[in-house]
């Protein structure tokens with residue numbers, strides 16, 4: 301008799317993991333606490349409920365990384381993407397869905413599957429034995445959250461994200477910026493040049509503070525109330541505390557010399573730090589924010605050197621339970637300290653419905669493969685799935701790890717000669733390369749006769 305796979309959480313990731321594993325022939329129990337135990341964001345007891353927007357974002361699989369993830373999930377027979385296709389609404393190049401029929405369809409298809417059963421109870425402890433996937437999402441119940449923290453160490457589990465914007469390295473103007481750590485600290489040349497610096501004069505700083513104060517901000521959702529930690533105040537809140545606060549905080553201009561204008565002392569400096577091992581992404585240090593996305597792009601492009609910045613992701617602060625995957629998980633999404641447990645979905649530090657479902661798809665296949673005694677390899681780095689799983693399980697800097705959307709900055713760079721003007725051609729090259737690699741990965745899993 302084949303071992304059973306237990307999945308905690310029947311949201312985007314749990315639903316997808318269950319579907320994939322059951323289709324490989326493994327019996328699955330989904331433990332979903334709703335509707336008995338509610339969260340502040342879910343409204344129904346349906347599996348695969350969308351908690352907020354009804355959009356799976358871009359469906360363009362030729363020049364958009366999310367669209368590519370859609371394509372990879374479609375070709376892998378994903379339940380989330382195929383149910384979304386079934387209930388798609390007109391939305392231009394985006395994939396928006398009729399949310400209630402969508403989640404009703406996901407629920408029905410899962411419960412109709414002969415190998416899937418539903419247990420409508422909250423799981424309050426990190427399981428000891430058996431095969432498990434934890435896919436309890438950003439609103440993981442507090443009992444289970446505490447049990448995870450007790451096992452992994454409280455520092456390895458966060459209850460809020462505090463996301464600073466991330467910029468594509470190629471879009472930063474290095475004629476204005478320079479690489480240098482404050483006071484040239486560090487033992488190696490790499491450490492002494494770990495930060496990318498954007499200088500501001502007084503006028504630029506004052507205009508920047510005015511823009512921060514005037515920008516539109518988002519509010520916390522009802523029930524999501526957060527006290528800010530002093531270590532991660534939104535920059536606009538810091539600016540509200542006094543016009544000079546940022547100049548004495550993350551924007552202090554000390555210990556730095558601008559090689560482009562060595563005689564000019566900057567009035568303030570914005571620092572960016574490498575965000576991935578590939579060096580394609582940089583985060584703006586200390587710039588977590590609750591400004592609306594439109595306002596963020598406008599305000600951050602006022603920073604000298606970032607006038608033409610492209611953002612891999614914008615900042616935010618939300619209620620969000622997630623683990624420090626780069627230190628806790630292996631490339632198979634297994635908890636290193638208890639490999640019978642995998643994590644999937646937003647709790648692994650990916651962000652969004654699509655990314656969460658994608659990590660569910662991988663975890664479900666990998667767990668089922670292990671039960672069946674055939675290894676399901678981690679997908680190649682060139683695929684969207686592979687780039688994302690590589691980022692959360694090792695590519696990202698563990699110390700500053702914050703949730704991430706899929707984006708081309710996570711991919712191994714492709715022929716830079718195309719340049720910015722030919723971005724579309726370059727993205728097409730990324731997606732062509734990814735599709736071929738993904739197809740090969742899928743084919744390798746077909747059982748041999």
Ligand SMILES: Cc1cc2nc3c(=O)[nH]c(=O)nc-3n(C[C@H](O)[C@H](O)[C@H](O)COP(=O)(O)OP(=O)(O)OC[C@H]3O[C@@H](n4cnc5c(N)ncnc54)[C@H](O)[C@@H]3O)c2cc1C
Nearest residue numbers: 309311312313333352353423436437441645646652653656
């Ligand atoms: C308020 C809010 C708004 C959001 N808006 C968007 C948005 O607009 N677009 C977007 O792409 N993403 C959004 N997100 C992120 C979104 O939650 C994820 O993208 C996605 O739902 C995560 O999928 P998941 O499967 O990891 O978690 P979920 O879909 O949340 O599923 C987790 C499931 O686990 C269950 N569960 C939790 N603890 C237990 C337990 N101990 N035992 C049993 N069951 C348990 C929960 O009831 C839930 O059904 C939002 C998140 C929040 C909190």
